[in-house]
Amino acid sequence: MTEALYRAVVAAGRAPSAHNAQPWRWRLAGAELDLFADPDRMLGVPDPAGHLATVSCGAALHHGRLSLAAQGWQVTVDRRPASTGSRHLARLHIDGPAAASPGTARLARAIGRRHTDLRPLTGRPIEPRELRTVVRAFNSHDIRVHILRPDQILELAVAAARSSAAGPDEEQWRDQLALWTGADRIAGAVDRVRLPGQQGEHDRAATFAVLHGRGDHAKDWLCAGEALSAGWLVATQYGMSLMPFSAPIEQDRWRETLRHVAPDLDHPYVMMRLGRHETPAVTPPTPRLNVEQIIERVQAR
Missing domain, CATH: 3.40.109.30 (putative nitroreductase (tm1586), domain 2)
Known part of the structure; x- marks a missing residue:
């Protein structure tokens, strides 16, 4: 034992x-x-x-x-x-x-x-059946999953373009939005604000999701971590990559922006990017x- x-x-x-x-x-x-x-x-x-x-x-x-x-x-x-x-x-x-x-x-x-693999998601898209299986794994201990629509991600990207904050978590979040929007998605951006974008490869089929729940106590955040682990391991079985973000959750202004973009959210705990890479990771x-x-x-x- x-x-x-x-x-x-x-x-x-x-x-x-x-x-x-x-x-x-x-x-x-x-x-x-x-x-x-x-x-x-x-x-x-x-x-x-x-x-x-x-x-x-x-x-x-x-x-x-x-x-x-x-x-x-x-x-x-x-x-x-x-x-x-x-x-x-x-x-x-x-x-x-x-x-x-x-x-x-x-x-x-x-x-x-x-x-954790920070590279752009350039592999084949997640099939709906696969996504449903991963979502079921996340749904535990009263933790739920909200899948963000592309237009909601664009709204978050616009907010990132307007933000002047320069902390490391904020920079990582803006970099990831840049990978998602890509240089070819900047034209016609919402409100004519230039979105963050990067040349070259970008996330072709990224899925962004938020773990959320009714409570805001330590036990709720603990259960959110358990749910994150459960869903991440199932995603790994399906050959998916998952990357969590803390900036949209820990920063008050980002949390309010997220709730404005997705009004159905309760207390957001973790935001995630899901998808696949075209080639296996080579980093140690x-x-x-x-x-x-x-x-x-x-x-x-």
Whole structure:
């Protein structure tokens, strides 16, 4: 059992995180794993409310419990244990052995293949059937998905063209909109504002989506991270690339612009770009913390 929990921590260490900060740590005690946020790893990353760290921890939580399920263990998850501090986000408890389904095993294997690829999406479009399957994976823990229409993306691109902000997240967001609009889409732009555009290859068939839900508490942001992980791994199985954005969510002006463009949204948690690349990625995987840096062993309670 201890070995299974240790392997779960290793799998959780592969989870996506804002700026690859990996802002989590684990405490192992008997048949339980406790997940804590580690905001010190977010130093230098604009995250005043801790939303990015909590979403990242939610993705790690999903990776960890998926690993345990694939190893043949039944697990109970207690999110935000009431008797603990604000950094204590969840507790995983092994209840006993359980048969792992082939689907669970396949999804767990996708953990090793999942990565972030910033290149333009120049591969074949996502088929509607595939998109429905990925959307179902995102729809968990009261988290929902809103697929943005092309005209809504254009409105966001116009807002980006008018913005004078120059933070790193804002620049990344504008760069991605430029990849989507492309130089050949600038003519006839909304309100005659010159859209951000780039020459050469651009996103031919990108799908932009927003994870959103009814709540705005830490538990809601944690569940958003779990949903992000679940959908990302299914997208990986289909050969899709996913890239999350934080600027449209963390910046107040962008959040209000997003709600104006898509009035049906509740609380937006994560914005994503989905699609395919024409060729496989050749970049090395991002560096990860050694498991001994993020796990603490204590006596069983």
